[in-house]
Amino acid sequence: MKYAKTLIIGSVSALAVGATAHLQADDTLRIGVIGPTTGVFSFFGEQQRMGVELAMEELAERLDALNLEVEFYDSQGDAETTVDRLRAMESRDNVDLVVGPVLGGTGLAGLEWAKGSGMPTVISYSAPEDITMRDRAENVVRAGWTGAQPMFAFGEYVAEELGHQRIVMVGQDYSFPYNQLGGFLKGFCAAGGESVERIWHPTGTSDYSSILATLPDGDALLYNGAGSDGLAFFQQYHDFGIDARMPLLGGSNFFAVGDLPEMGEQAIGGLSALQYAEGLESDTFLAFRDAFWAMHGDEVMPLAPAEHGYVAFKMAVDAFESANGGDRDAVIAALRATEMPDAPRGPFHLDDYGNPVQNIYINEVQEVDGRLVNVPIKTYESVSQFGPFEAEAYLAGEPDSRDFPPGSCADPYYD
Amino acid sequence: MTDAQPEMSPVPALEVAGLAKSFGSLMVASDVHLRVTPGERRGLIGVNGAGKTTLFNMIAGELKPDRGSIGFFGEDITRDSVIQRTLKGLGRTYQVSTLVPSVTVRENLALARGDGRLPSLWQPWQSRLDDDLMTTADQLGLTPVLDEAVANLSYGTLRQLELAMVMAQKPRLLLLDEPAAGLSHAERQVLQGILQDLPQEVTLLMIEHDMEMVLALSDRISVLHQGEMFAEGTPEEISAHQGVRDIYLGRANG
Amino acid sequence: MKREYLIILALLAVLVAWPLLMGNYAVSQANRAMIYALAALSFSLLAGRLGWFSLCQTTFAGISGYTVAILGVRFGLPFPLVVTLALLLTTLSAVIFGLLTVRSRKVGFLMLTLALGQMVWALSFQWVDVTGGYNGIAGVRMPVYGGIDFNATRVFYVLVTTVTVAIFLAVWRLYRSPFGLLLLGIQENEQRMRALGHPVALARFSAFVLAGAIAGVAGVFLVYDMGIMSPSPLGLGHAVWVLTAAVLGGYRSLLGPALGVAVLITLETLVAQYTDRHMMVIGLVLLLSILLMPRGLADVLEQRFKRKSKPQASATTTTQGEEP
Known part of the structure; x- marks a missing residue:
């Protein structure tokens, strides 16, 4: 019977330990920041964390006044882990507001959880448009962007300013690039473009010779993807010498500053669009960048995920202040009323659906002080997640997919 | 010839x-x-x-x-x-006897007499050990080692188990x-008796x-x-x- | 016998006490633990009884989860029908996979299940019209019956616990049935089982389908727990996680997989609170435990509790030639 005793004592003490582990007194406000700080996407999570840390330093006095604590959580880039950590925040750690998640899939999982929980949530970099559209929740707002948002402007720019009529798109076969192309097409066709031919390839493709060998003709090629796939495509595109015949345009993350050194001088002049640019020259941006460098070292360039984390955190602190505490409804109301006239990326406010209405920059890769960076050459102001459309009209349409919207601008859809 | x-x-x-x-x-x-x-x-x-x-x-x-x-x-x-x-x-024994070494003699015996169909998923395995089977096991001198793991059996006992498994199939x-x-000389005598019977x-x-x-x-x-x-x-x-x-x-x- | 009943009673007591004593997060952790315990049980049924290491048990959970999400959200079918169809479809895919894998052995089986798992994972990504691709399908909710909301953590706990305990008890019986014994016999001496007149291929196949169905149950709970179905649970990472938990706990014993899952989840939660290098710490703990306890935690505990006089009589004792 000895083991039975051991068992019972063991389980009782386990229960006791578990029950007492996280009893916290509650006059503090807590913000939980979640992002992938380990795993293959840790770059994005680390950027967000660095942005939040900068905001914490800058707002230190206000945090003290609010009695506000910050806790970081690792999503590992996994939907399930994200939900688990969110649950821990709410029922174990008494978190009052969530900043994050960062990635697309974890953002949707987080949204799904937030709907059930009612937790005030500021999604930072995660870009699936339905987070603030078809699946929107009252308690969830976004500090960042939707995949289509910068591309409305880019499509317009490509048709209007560059005068390209027929575009060939090669892209990674999943929802983010679908959404990017959707925005591009809607802007492009409205501005007088003719057609976009789509070629999707599975993520993780490293050999593009069969695609490049049978490439249809067009005025320019849009590579709608990023990361190692994008790098491989970039190299092979130039190896095949196709750049001489069709200029290469990029999706929002294609000419990511981290990949530029590897692309080399051939990347100079490369065009893409985003609500952010590391080559911005505004005072607010330079102040942000210099403070970021002072804190984290100037070998790390603050990119969109860092700025979005920084801004999301500021939105949260502002909301607590105007709500005068942690009352959920008041915090949510304050969040939804966010106006950020002095964000590093430029001024923005949230639309009725909780997504920023903001500047979109057409960025060109340039060499500045021996560094390749994206420098804005044109600014489209106050672009919403619906682009040139009315929200109701936009939402009445299908969500973007592999073959929607239509690739021909002559299609009745665009009338 | x-x-x-x-x-x-x-x-x-x-x-x-x-x-x-x-x-x-x-x-x-x-x-x-x-x-x-x-x-x-x-x-x-x-x-x-x-x-x-x-x-x-x-x-x-x-x-x-x-x-x-x-x-x-x-x-x-x-x-x-x-x-x-x-x-x-048709039944056979093997030169190098192995059976299922990690389980007991009793459990091995329960695996005797396959009938070409899936055995029960729900009954306890002991239900396959009927009197007939246990008598065969007893005749082959296995009664004292029924709860021994097969891996621990002596060579001679293993041969007896081997034979019991096959005999159970009739x-x-x-x-x-x-x-x-x-087998030792004494074990051979036992085996010979069994085969003669x-x-x-x-x-x-x-x-x-x-x-x-x-x-x-x-x-x-x-x-x-x-x-x-x-x-x-x-x-x-x-x-x-x-x-x-x-x-x-x-x-x-x- | 008595000892086994006692352990089961103690476990049941803990399971009953858990939601009464613990906070919401601990209860939701327990829900996840039980879902993964089912997946690990499904893995262990094949690994422990047949020596078949499968990397596609989480795939079955995924197939089941997707079926629930698609039928429940897209087609709005009622909950009992959704669950029935999900389990049927999962079993059917286990039948198909089983036909493909039943002839293979150790490494061949591992590679085949890896390939099948990766195929389904890729399909879940790319068949956007049906699966929603990378974004998945959101809004999967349990029904509310008679004023009881099954989405509530503690109500969900009661449901998950009841089903999980029932399945573990059923597998307990199965391990002690002639069929369970036969599976062990096939692992150790396939040729002999055939010569004894047992339908070896059919037994293997049945075990595979059964394990697939158990994983299917895990998948149903998984999707309702998450509220969203995306390709991520079908990824290789999850398959390896389940394998790790089963090996850590001891895939040869009934409770080993559950124990492994509980330990791994606890470890992840505790370590993640204190350091960012949690993956390294967990990796180190795993390395040490597998070096020191190659047969898993359950085996170590069993040896400790085992009375010396009692001969080795359980189906979980050592195989020849392995270090204890």
Whole structure:
């Protein structure tokens, strides 16, 4: 019977330990920041964390006044882990507001959880448009962007300013690039473009010779993807010498500053669009960048995920202040009323659906002080997640997919 | 002597005709003929490498012959699978006995008597241990070791378990592959007694190197040599056979 | 026998006490633990009994989860029908996978299940019209019956616990049935089982389908727990996680997989609170435990509790030639 005793004592003490582990007194406000700080996407999570840390330093006095604590959580880039950590925040750690998640899939999982929980949530970099559209929740707002948002402007720019009529798109076969192309097409066709031919390839493709060998003709090629796939495509595109015949345009993350050194001088002049640019020259941006460098070292360039984390955190602190505490409804109301006239990326406010209405920059890769960076050459102001459309009209349409919207601008859809 | 035919019986228990098998260029059986009548105790001898175990493997279905046929109580089983042969009443023991080493003798016994169907997923395994099975186990002296893990059994006990498993199937034809190998003298005596007590209707075909035992147990003895049937006869005939003495007894004894 | 019943009673007591004593997060952790315990049980049924290491048990959970999400959200079918169809479809895919894998052995089986798992994972990504691709299908909710909301953590706990305990008890019986014994026999001496007149291929196949169905149950709970179905649970990472938990706990014993899952989840939660290098710490703990306890935690505990006089009589004792 000895083991039975051991068992019972063991389980009782386990229960006791578990029950007492996280009893916290509650006059503090807590913000939980979640992002992938380990795993293959840790770059994005680390950027967000660095942005939040900068905001914490800058707002230190206000945090003290609010009695506000910050806790970081690792999503590992996994939907399930994200939900688990969110649950821990709410029922174990008494978190009052969530900043994050960062990635697309974890953002949707987080949204799904937030709907059930009612937790005030500021999604930072995660870009699936339905987070603030078809699946929107009252308690969830976004500090960042939707995949289509910068591309409305880019499509317009490509048709209007560059005068390209027929575009060939090669892209990674999943929802983010679908959404990017959707925005591009809607802007492009409205501005007088003719057609976009789509070629999707599975993520993780490293050999593009069969695609490049049978490439249809067009005025320019849009590579709608990023990361190692994008790098491989970039190299092979130039190896095949196709750049001489069709200029290469990029999706929002294609000419990511981290990949530029590897692309080399051939990347100079490369065009893409985003609500952010590391080559911005505004005072607010330079102040942000210099403070970021002072804190984290100037070998790390603050990119969109860092700025979005920084801004999301500021939105949260502002909301607590105007709500005068942690009352959920008041915090949510304050969040939804966010106006950020002095964000590093430029001024923005949230639309009725909780997504920023903001500047979109057409960025060109340039060499500045021996560094390749994206420098804005044109600014489209106050672009919403619906682009040139009315929200109701936009939402009445299908969500973007592999073959929607239509690739021909002559299609009745665009009338 | 290969064409020597024993007394004709209407339906032989086992009729092997023209069986041949080679592995690459190595011929392990060429044109083997063997006829065993029901109820007979037949010894199968031959030097190492004569092809005895290969012949067993072909009869039991574990090895496909290149040529020839195998009849079992008048039925051609040449193309039957191992399970089909087992279900028709062919049982065999193995030279190197293994069974299921990680579990007990009792659990192994519960695995005896497969009937070609999926055993129960819900009943406890003990339900398969009926009186009949336990009697067989007891006759083979397994009662004291029933809860011993098979991995811990002595070699002799393992052979007894091996035999019990096969006997439980109530085979019509029993192939024994060197049942006495590795046993002590006392254990051999026990085994010999057990084999002598087998019901008369069980036909026995036995590979064995212990000549004393073969001569004592067998009604007739077949001699396999270089993949062919070299001689066949009563124990007296075989012990007196000069050719057999030369190739087998001579070497084996000297 | 008595000892086994006692352990089961103690476990049941903990399971009953858990939601009464613990906070919401601990209860939701327990829900996840039980879902993964089912997945690990499904893995262990094959690994422990047949020596078949499968990397596609989480795939079955995924197939089941997707079926629930698609039928429930897209087609709005009622909950009992959704669950029935999900389990049927999962079992059917296990039948198909089983036909493909039943002849294979150790490494061949591992590679085949890896390939099948990766194929389904890729399909879940790319068949956007049906699966929603990378974004998945959101809004999967349990129904509310008679004023009881099954989405509530503690109500969900009662449901998950009841089903999980029932399945573990059923597998407990199965391990002690002639069929369970036969599977062990096939792992150790396939040729002999055939010669004894047992339908070896059919037994293997049945075990595979059964394990697939158990994983299917895990998948149903998984999707309702998450509220969203995306390709992520079908990824290789999850398959390896389940394998790790089963090996850590001891895939040869009934409770080993559950124990492994509980330990791994606890470890992840605790370590993640204190350091960012939690993956390294967990990796180190795993390395040490597998070096020191190659047969898993359950085995170590069993040896400790085992009375010396009692002979080795359980189906979980050692195989020849392995270090204890």
